[in-house]
Amino acid sequence: MAREVQVEGVVLRRWYAGEYDKWVSLLTPESGKLRLRVRGGRKPKSRMGMLTEPLSHIKARVIEGREQRLLVQPQLVRSYVNVRLDLERLTIALALGETLDRWLPEEHPEPEVYAVLVDALGSLESGALPAGVAAWAIWRWLAVLGYAPEVGQCARCGAGGGDGGVIVGGQLWCARCAPRDNGVPLSSRAVERLQECLQGEPLEARPDEAQMLLRAGLRYAEDALESPLRWLEFWERLSALRESG
Ligand SMILES: [Zn+2]
Numbered sequence: 001m002a003r004e005v006q007v008e009g010v011v012l013r014r015w016y017a018g019e020y021d022k023w024v025s026l027l028t029p030e031s032g033k034l035r036l037r038v039r040g041g042r043k044p045k046s047r048m049g050m051l052t053e054p055l056s057h058i059k060a061r062v063i064e065g066r067e068q069r070l071l072v073q074p075q076l077v078r079s080y081v082n083v084r085l086d087l088e089r090l091t092i093a094l095a096l097g098e099t100l101d102r103w104l105p106e107e108h109p110e111p112e113v114y115a116v117l118v119d120a121l122g123s124l125e126s127g128a129l130p131a132g133v134a135a136w137a138i139w140r141w142l143a144v145l146g147y148a149p150e151v152g153q154c155a156r157c158g159a160g161g162g163d164g165g166v167i168v169g170g171q172l173w174c175a176r177c178a179p180r181d182n183g184v185p186l187s188s189r190a191v192e193r194l195q196e197c198l199q200g201e202p203l204e205a206r207p208d209e210a211q212m213l214l215r216a217g218l219r220y221a222e223d224a225l226e227s228p229l230r231w232l233e234f235w236e237r238l239s240a241l242r243e244s245g
Helices: 047-051 087-103 111-125 130-144 188-198 207-225 231-243
Strands: 004-017 021-028 032-038 057-064 069-078 165-168 171-174
Touching: 004 032, 004 087, 004 111, 021 087, 021 111, 047 069, 087 111, 087 130, 111 130, 130 188, 130 207, 188 207
Parallel strands: 032 069
Antiparallel strands: 004 021, 004 057, 021 032, 057 069, 165 171
């Protein structure tokens, strides 16, 4: 990276460094995930601090130091106000950011992964079904990163995906062949939606299908990437609370 560059990106996560500073993990399309120090970013009422909170879409300058990189002069591109005002949307958006922060290595550009994040935040901001947005983003990321499961037919008996089934170890098993108590069962419609999503189409799922696909996506991601995503449990509790009114 040059001594000083202009970047645009979305803050995935932040953590504090001492009394006044903080670190952010910024996802950029050209340089991938960058770990940057924000001088004075922890001070109360600091504008630098406010602009570099998770989910902020910013432009900024990055200065290469001897031991660390500094983020300076952040300018807001988009702040996702509606997302911040709604507990479910905010929870999902923050969880998506943390998920990418865990999955992506530093300084490895993944422009398509970035584009999916920006799309997902935009959809949450404009009122799309939160579980549907999250399911779409998780499955798109898995596909882009090379972890898409084979869902065209049952891996065991060859039956088409039309009967629904369960994803086991990267493959679809139809409802008849699937081992009991293993994975999240998907309806035939959910399997069709998943196929479309893996091929890069938008996810147009009903709420029950979106929930199924999100659960299945998170379970699958845990197995495929061997990286537990704690937010599944939290999100399930949150949606149970909402359903009970
Ligand atoms: Zn089968």
